[in-house]
Amino acid sequence: MAGRAAISKSASRLRNLISRRKQRSAADSTPAPLRLLATALGVYIRAAPFTAALRLVSVLVTGLAPVVVAWLTKGLLDQLTGRDGGGLSLWTSASAIAVVTAAGAVVQHVGGYADREIARRVSRFTQAEVFAAVTRLPGLAEVEDPEFQNRLRLAQQSAQNGPQLLAGSLLAIGQAGLTIAGFVVTLVAMSPLVAVLVLASAGPTLGAQLALSRRRAEVTVGTVPRARRQIFYSMLLTDNRAAKEIRLFGLGGFLRERMLTEVTAIQSAERAVDRTTLRVDAGLSTLTAVVSGVALLMTVARIHAGHGSIGDLSILIAALAAVQGGLAGIVAQLGTANQMLILFGHYVQLTRTPASAPDPTPETTPAGHPRLTTSIELRDVWFRYHQDHDWILRGVNLTIPRGQTVALVGLNGAGKSTLVKLLCRLYEPTRGEIAWDGVDIRHHDISDLRSRICAVFQDFMTYDLTAAENIAVGDLTAADDHPRLHQAAATAGATNLVDGLPHGLSTMLSRMFSGSGGSSNSNNGTVSDPGVTLSGGQWQRIAIARAVLRSDTDLLILDEPTSGLDARAEQEIHHSLRRLRTDRSTLLISHRLNTVRTADRIVVLADGVVEEQGTHEALMASGGAYAELFRLQADGYQLSATA
Numbered sequence: 001m002a003g004r005a006a007i008s009k010s011a012s013r014l015r016n017l018i019s020r021r022k023q024r025s026a027a028d029s030t031p032a033p034l035r036l037l038a039t040a041l042g043v044y045i046r047a048a049p050f051t052a053a054l055r056l057v058s059v060l061v062t063g064l065a066p067v068v069v070a071w072l073t074k075g076l077l078d079q080l081t082g083r084d085g086g087g088l089s090l091w092t093s094a095s096a097i098a099v100v101t102a103a104g105a106v107v108q109h110v111g112g113y114a115d116r117e118i119a120r121r122v123s124r125f126t127q128a129e130v131f132a133a134v135t136r137l138p139g140l141a142e143v144e145d146p147e148f149q150n151r152l153r154l155a156q157q158s159a160q161n162g163p164q165l166l167a168g169s170l171l172a173i174g175q176a177g178l179t180i181a182g183f184v185v186t187l188v189a190m191s192p193l194v195a196v197l198v199l200a201s202a203g204p205t206l207g208a209q210l211a212l213s214r215r216r217a218e219v220t221v222g223t224v225p226r227a228r229r230q231i232f233y234s235m236l237l238t239d240n241r242a243a244k245e246i247r248l249f250g251l252g253g254f255l256r257e258r259m260l261t262e263v264t265a266i267q268s269a270e271r272a273v274d275r276t277t278l279r280v281d282a283g284l285s286t287l288t289a290v291v292s293g294v295a296l297l298m299t300v301a302r303i304h305a306g307h308g309s310i311g312d313l314s315i316l317i318a319a320l321a322a323v324q325g326g327l328a329g330i331v332a333q334l335g336t337a338n339q340m341l342i343l344f345g346h347y348v349q350l351t352r353t354p355a356s357a358p359d360p361t362p363e364t365t366p367a368g369h370p371r372l373t374t375s376i377e378l379r380d381v382w383f384r385y386h387q388d389h390d391w392i393l394r395g396v397n398l399t400i401p402r403g404q405t406v407a408l409v410g411l412n413g414a415g416k417s418t419l420v421k422l423l424c425r426l427y428e429p430t431r432g433e434i435a436w437d438g439v440d441i442r443h444h445d446i447s448d449l450r451s452r453i454c455a456v457f458q459d460f461m462t463y464d465l466t467a468a469e470n471i472a473v474g475d476l477t478a479a480d481d482h483p484r485l486h487q488a489a490a491t492a493g494a495t496n497l498v499d500g501l502p503h504g505l506s507t508m509l510s511r512m513f514s515g516s517g518g519s520s521n522s523n524n525g526t527v528s529d530p531g532v533t534l535s536g537g538q539w540q541r542i543a544i545a546r547a548v549l550r551s552d553t554d555l556l557i558l559d560e561p562t563s564g565l566d567a568r569a570e571q572e573i574h575h576s577l578r579r580l581r582t583d584r585s586t587l588l589i590s591h592r593l594n595t596v597r598t599a600d601r602i603v604v605l606a607d608g609v610v611e612e613q614g615t616h617e618a619l620m621a622s623g624g625a626y627a628e629l630f631r632l633q634a635d636g637y638q639l640s641a642t643a
């Protein structure tokens with residue numbers, strides 16, 4: 001029996017390992033250029049199918065119009081010089097030229113509108129995809145990885161207009177291709193040698209533009225870390241939370257300098273590519289001019305020898321301009337498309353990366369929510385944030401029985417908050433396991449698991465939202481249930497705070513977005529509420545209310561929940577939280593040891609392991625680390641009281 005369980009466990013580990021390898025290789029491999037192009041076009045068409053069709057029609061009309069106009073002009077000129085004008089009267093040719101030119105111009109404007117509309121839709125589509133991919137990530141490891149942040153930035157940048165630029169390039173190439181095809185036939189008919197000369201001169205141009213586009217893409221990728229730092233410094237300079245220190249410590253100039261250093265470095269990399277582009281473009285333009293000069297001379301000589309008409313010369317000039325301009329356009333578009341394709345690969349990699357959490361293992365996962373019936377157990381848990389970092393936890397063994405309160409104490413940096421993050425599966429243990437009723441939590445569905453946990457994190461968030469929304473983020477199903485929100489506020493000792501706000505729960509807890517969209521007290525964007533700023537302790541009560549709003553949970557995590565509260569509020573809230581704790585397990589972390597003495601068990605974490613554990617009385621009697629810390633704090637209070 002035990003043997004079979006061990007085999008099943010090893011098999012499940014192996015499956016998880018293989019699945020993680022597959023996920024990593026899926027994230028690391030860039031799809032082939034053609035597949036990338038197909039994906040970009042897919043995004044373009046899915047985001048705006050009808051507008052894309054309209055754009056295609058505009059391309060066809062705009063591409064063929066110059067060819068038609070050139071032939072009509074040739075007929076007109078030939079008639080004027082007494083030759084055969086192709087069967088059309090002078091007035092018919094003139095009117096047809098006017099109509100085709102006008103139609104071409106109107107259709108071009110329609111194409112311009114379609115382009116902008118597609119840009120809006122593609123941007124919305126790709127932003128939705130990028131942020132869906134980011135929110136799919138179950139843990140914090142990727143979000144804290146600079147490589148991931150670089151890729152995210154490139155993905156955002158290229159997704160914003162990548163598909164549109166790529167599709168636009170293809171359409172422009174198609175349009176220029178139509179025009180060129182029409183005129184190449186003309187050129188070949190008039191002088192095959194000229195046609196070959198013009199077409200051959202496009203070869204070196206294409207090679208040079210593709211090489212330049214690769215370099216531009218390399219510069220964009222290479223400067224992303226600097227661009228991210230530049231954004232960081234500029235956001236810091238305008239952030240209202242950082243404003244106090246920046247002003248008091250006079251950091252404005254320092255941060256501005258740092259931001260400008262990044263800007264300068266990015267610009268000098270871009271300048272280097274621009275200079276190379278300038279040199280290459282100048283050379284290529286000279287080549288084009290020489291080719292058209294030679295072609296023109298050859299044609300003029302031919303007409304001079306009596307082998308052509310003035311109409312022939314006009315169409316040759318139009319054909320030369322159109323074919324050379326079209327070829328230059330195609331080459332430039334291919335360069336842009338190549339650069340965009342390289343960058344678009346980051347979007348595809350990001351949006352196709354599967355969530356890295358292993359799938360639940362069917363044979364060990366209980367059906368439905370993993371409700372806690374016995375205990376949560378940490379079994380020889382080792383953890384470090386990165387393989388090059390030191391171990392934070394070095395074999396922690398700890399049990400949190402159902403319905404009991406375990407207090408976790410230890411010095412700064414002992415790993416208490418890290419342990420909390422492991423319990424929430426924001427990271428996976430590097431070694432060992434955390435078992436929920438005996439089953440490794442990696443085998444539970446992650447959102448089911450998290451629905452059984454509520455937490456007040458030490459570094460909780462303060463959202464620039466209304467008071468109601470700030471509490472409701474703990475359980476969005478209660479967003480409109482004000483009685484429930486009030487109840488949670490009461491448990492967190494925040495009733496007076498909420499009642500004292502200018503608009504009660506509807507008050508905006510920010511002065512940055514007051515009265516604007518999203519807040520329930522806004523009225524068509526008119527400023528109706530200037531918003532309020534809460535104190536640190538008041539925010540802490542809101543964070544506690546947010547956590548206790550989730551009533552149907554098995555594990556309540558309180559990481560320094562009352563560190564910013566005054567002594568009376570702290571006592572009241574702990575009293576009220578104690579009532580909540582009776583029907584669920586609680587992990588309480590606090591440096592104020594008077595708040596943990598009623599816990600069923602106090603665990604001291606030191607050097608990455610559990611150094612001692614027991615009730616307050618037992619630990620005091622044993623005279624270990626806890627007793628020393630407790631006496632230090634108690635002595636401090638007694639000394640102050642005596643003084």
Ligand SMILES: Nc1ncnc2c1ncn2[C@@H]1O[C@H](COP(=O)(O)OP(=O)(O)OP(=O)(O)O)[C@@H](O)[C@H]1O
Pocket residue numbers: 144385392410411412413414415416417418419458
């Ligand atoms: N995201 C992270 N990446 C890398 N190292 C981290 C990260 N978070 C914490 N650490 C490191 O892990 C160690 C433990 O941090 P942790 O926050 O768990 O300590 P703690 O016991 O909660 O401390 P405190 O009492 O000060 O809140 C610290 O040395 C810290 O530098």
